[in-house]
Amino acid sequence: MNDDTNDIGFNSIIGGAFFVSSVVAGITSISISKYDRKIKKSSFIRNVLFLILCVVCLLVVIVIGKIHLWGALAFFFLYVVYICCIFLSEMYVRGEEKYSNCEEGMIDDYMLDLPMVCDMKKGEELSCEQLRVPLLVNKDDIQSEKQKKIAFVLRKVVYILELPLDIPRKLTIPNVSQEKWSKPFGVVSITLAPLLLILIWDFIGPKTRIWAYGISGLIGLACGVVVFFTSDGLNPPKKFNFLWLGLGFFMSITWTYILAEELISLLVSMGLILGISPSILGLTVLAWGNSLGDLVANVTLAKSGGPRGAQVALCGCYAGPIFNTLVGLGLSLIFTTWKAFPSSYIVPMDSTIYETMGFLLLGLLWALVILPKRDMRLDKFFGIGLLAIYLCFLFLKLARALGFIDFQISP
Known part of the structure; x- marks a missing residue:
């Protein structure tokens, strides 16, 4: 594009x-x-x-x-x-x-x-040998203290490197799953999502006027207020769940577009530096x-x-x-x-x-x-x-x- x-x-x-x-x-x-x-x-x-x-x-x-x-x-x-x-x-x-x-x-x-029942016949009980999967083992019995420390440090480094991108992503992609539901993140994401969409449209389409940002901000603020008063901190919203899922999917596609755009820019830069088309x-x-x-x-x-x-x-x-x-x-x-x-x-x-x-x-x-x-x-x-x-x-x-x-x- x-x-x-x-x-x-x-x-x-x-x-x-x-x-x-x-x-x-x-x-x-x-x-x-x-x-x-x-x-x-x-x-x-x-x-x-x-x-x-x-x-x-x-x-x-x-x-x-x-x-x-x-x-x-x-x-x-x-x-x-x-x-x-x-x-x-x-x-x-x-x-x-x-x-x-x-x-x-x-x-x-x-x-x-x-593949998962390749050796199973009628009337037989499942066993690890029949399913061709290894026995579950305790990782603590295998990993030494030094290996666990190295793994812990690497996870922290990766977490810090991902943080500048992970926080904006979580603040704009609504997540209504029971395991990951957070009311503050839900309110903020539903509020900021329209602003991110109008910002992306400003980059790929004709220049957007200032009133468009105002309208998108008011829409996001209204949705955030509704979510704040109709949800609790323990359970995600049950009504209109399909709208939440649709918005989450659409915002995921938007972030995929953003990352793809940066990847293409990186390829162009590599080509210019290395002299490759x-x-x-x-x-x-x-x-x-x-x-x-x-x-x-x-x-x-x-x-x-x-x-x-x-x-x-x-x-x-x-x-x-x-x-x-x-x-x-x-x-x-x-x-x-x-x-x-x-x-x-x-x-x-x-x-x-x-x-x-x-x-x-x-x-x-x-x-x-x-x-x-x-x-x-x-x-x-x-x-x-x-x-x-x-x-x-x-x-x-x-x-x-x-x-x-x-x-x-x-x-």
Whole structure:
């Protein structure tokens, strides 16, 4: 959304989609290759084809060089089409398997696939060995006094470092959970939340007049007075709880935006200091950081969740980038085109994004061709091929950054 850093946004979205669909999918496939697990062909092909469609649509927007508000809305609502396709296909599959899934043998196989009851049979008591979890141990018996002192000091240091950011966050995000409810924090947060929202709007939108701050301050003050006289210090408010939850969620999104804005500014500063293009940093550092959670979660689920876990993990390698592209980038395009309305938003020109999209499409085509040919088995050949494509992409980026290769790609 920022005119100075919008190329980072495009590159981080495409780079993250490439990383998840190649590196995460490749490592997931290699990690469970010894189990000889297969996935459903229909759902896999559906997800890959839809991700290819998303990339092609985005490529068309970049080649044209501009996008209107209606185009951004259409790009965003492609995700609604994707959800409808999933719903209809799953309803069709459930209709076909309605009677077969009711058989006793199928139910037992399904229970055996669950990670937490993988060895449990009917009539047996749960045990730590059956659940494959370690016995609970007392940390005080293991940690020495010196280790506990070091841990205590580190916790204090982290607490002090987080304090300048933690206090404003708590003072603007209402928390109505029974465990963390505090009447003073509740009153202050409901009072200051409107002021923070108008302040953020002043940064991303047109300059706000002074009367807008006055109105938001009066609204916050009125809400704070109501909360003060209708709540107590022990129990959170029970009436209109959904409004509290909605405001807490919205303020959490606002703080996520603030932190993301600072992260982007930090990447730009690193690029200027080190002489590296910010778009390359967004393509690598930001994309990798955003995708590490997918890597850990998908690999863990594939290894411990049985055949169903492998199915969900690999589908997530393609459904996640679809969501990030259509919803994450789609919402950003809606906001930027709304600011430029009735004119079109000019898409930033960056020749390196064509290379990334080309390698991304190559990885998707590899998955679309190789996996069906290998009877939908997740093996090392499939995973190594995806990793090789990504390593070739990194080699090209490194060679260009060091000046060994110098060429430009234009539409």
